[in-house]
Amino acid sequence: MKNQIHPELVSLHALRSFDNSTGEWGDALDPHFSKFPCECCGSHLGGDRFDCEALGLVKRGGRQTLHKLGEFAVCPDCLVKWQ
Numbered sequence: 001m002k003n004q005i006h007p008e009l010v011s012l013h014a015l016r017s018f019d020n021s022t023g024e025w026g027d028a029l030d031p032h033f034s035k036f037p038c039e040c041c042g043s044h045l046g047g048d049r050f051d052c053e054a055l056g057l058v059k060r061g062g063r064q065t066l067h068k069l070g071e072f073a074v075c076p077d078c079l080v081k082w083q
């Protein structure tokens with residue numbers, strides 16, 4: 001499937017976010033508003049974003065293995081699509 005994170009993206013997993021105002025860890029599925037494009041589909045519509053850890057297949061030493069690709073802010077559609 002097409003995405004802007006990685007050609008061999010496998011899945012996205014929502015991360016718990018730390019709330020500085022309460023000093024507590026928030027719910028993983030607690031979105032935040034952003035006017036920046038979704039880092040997965042590139043949607044330019046402002047809206048909810050979820051902080052996710054992305055996993056993808058990376059070729060190392062001739063073998064493809066699952067690696068953490070990093071953290072990305074994605075829209076709700078992408079989170080559902082890449083679960």
Ligand SMILES: [Zn+2]
Nearest residue numbers: 038041075078
């Ligand atoms: Zn998206």
